[in-house]
Amino acid sequence: MDLLWLIFLAGLAVLPPVGEIHKQMILAALAAFQLLETRLLAAAPGRGAAWAVLIKIVLATLLIGHTGQIAINSSYYPIFYIPVVTAAMLFGPWGTLGWTALASGAYCSYLWPALEHYQLVPEALDELALRIFFFFLLALIINRFVMETRRQRDLLLRAQAETKRAERLAALGQLSAGLAHEIRNPLAVIKGSAEMLATASVSSGSEARELAGYISSEVNRVNMLVTRFLDFARPLKLQQETVDLATLLDRALADAEERWPGTGIQVERAYARLPKMTLDATMIERVFANLATNAFEAMAQPEAVAAAAGGAVRATPGVLHVSIAAAAAQDAGRPGAVIQFRDSGPGVPGELREQIFNPFFTTKPTGVGLGLAIVSKIIDQHGGNVRLRDDAGDDSGATFEVFLPYVHHPDRG
Ligand SMILES: Nc1ncnc2c1ncn2[C@@H]1O[C@H](COP(=O)(O)OP(=O)(O)OP(=O)(O)O)[C@@H](O)[C@H]1O
Numbered sequence: 001m002d003l004l005w006l007i008f009l010a011g012l013a014v015l016p017p018v019g020e021i022h023k024q025m026i027l028a029a030l031a032a033f034q035l036l037e038t039r040l041l042a043a044a045p046g047r048g049a050a051w052a053v054l055i056k057i058v059l060a061t062l063l064i065g066h067t068g069q070i071a072i073n074s075s076y077y078p079i080f081y082i083p084v085v086t087a088a089m090l091f092g093p094w095g096t097l098g099w100t101a102l103a104s105g106a107y108c109s110y111l112w113p114a115l116e117h118y119q120l121v122p123e124a125l126d127e128l129a130l131r132i133f134f135f136f137l138l139a140l141i142i143n144r145f146v147m148e149t150r151r152q153r154d155l156l157l158r159a160q161a162e163t164k165r166a167e168r169l170a171a172l173g174q175l176s177a178g179l180a181h182e183i184r185n186p187l188a189v190i191k192g193s194a195e196m197l198a199t200a201s202v203s204s205g206s207e208a209r210e211l212a213g214y215i216s217s218e219v220n221r222v223n224m225l226v227t228r229f230l231d232f233a234r235p236l237k238l239q240q241e242t243v244d245l246a247t248l249l250d251r252a253l254a255d256a257e258e259r260w261p262g263t264g265i266q267v268e269r270a271y272a273r274l275p276k277m278t279l280d281a282t283m284i285e286r287v288f289a290n291l292a293t294n295a296f297e298a299m300a301q302p303e304a305v306a307a308a309a310g311g312a313v314r315a316t317p318g319v320l321h322v323s324i325a326a327a328a329a330q331d332a333g334r335p336g337a338v339i340q341f342r343d344s345g346p347g348v349p350g351e352l353r354e355q356i357f358n359p360f361f362t363t364k365p366t367g368v369g370l371g372l373a374i375v376s377k378i379i380d381q382h383g384g385n386v387r388l389r390d391d392a393g394d395d396s397g398a399t400f401e402v403f404l405p406y407v408h409h410p411d412r413g
């Protein structure tokens, strides 16, 4: 690519005016800059792009000044395509427009010296306008193409990450289901023995009975954990029915609200009216319940902190925004519903973003860490996806987003 670039610039160098030394120096500078550009962009990701475009605008402007009797008439004016295209590739639509306007302004600045000696005829003005319009047209076409490519790549990366997560969960599920089974059998034996011990030790004193009681209750706890985990690890069989998402969501939220009385947490709903969906209502309600529970737990925390500080820190009651909307076609690629849970809690630290979906990952003292793993599994099974939104600039709270497609063929995964 660099070589081609050099060949074309060399082509420009041997075209008239060949003897103009400034022109040749500017072309050499453009060539050198192009070779260095990648390094500049890597070294300063944010500002590097602005510098790259600016330097190219300056070089293009200088080149125009040295390649025409009347600079504004220079046949080299398409050299401005270089900064314009660079901006279109490195910036968003507004940035591209801004930089193109700047490049056009730099080009038009040669009007002043020209107007000192010549008059501006309408045809010349039309020609100038045409050239500038083409700058913008090219910029917008290229920018649109680049943005679209970038969006496709992001979608692909996201899909890949989700597939990887599903595979990881499946592997973990299989592995631990085996383990859980193995644990259950000895547990049953221990429990049985503890019960016999309790009966046998009726005569031999209360201490032994108490100890036998401990064994029994701890075994129960482990057993419950194993059962919950087996529930998670077992392949799901969906019981599909046609239901209204809003009803499921409201039921899950009412449950959560009931379990956290007096926290002052507000739930704000924004439901779009969508057609009913075919899905496993119990499972999906569980998904909503798990997400709501997490949000409530996250928002209840500041209050605990405030209480620990003797009320010195006044906790602001949390707000949970829950929304249902039709999935934008360009986002999901297929029709469906998007359900969002946006809380005002502390959010999820960047380094934990992927881990939180792993089974047994928890940061809570009494958490098991299965909530999101179950959510992920159920949603995968419905052909949808769930993700923690990465809302740049929004520094508080976590936003979980669930996508559920209208049409899903479970047999095709
Ligand atoms: N809304 C949220 N805000 C902040 N952190 C969250 C939120 N939801 C989940 N997390 C983080 O993700 C971790 C995993 O969540 P998950 O629901 O899987 O497990 P858990 O809530 O810890 O335990 P369990 O749901 O099994 O009782 C949590 O421990 C917490 O650190």
Ligand SMILES: [Mg+2]
Pocket (backbone or CB within 6 Å): 290, 293, 294, 370, 371, 372
């Ligand atoms: Mg949870």
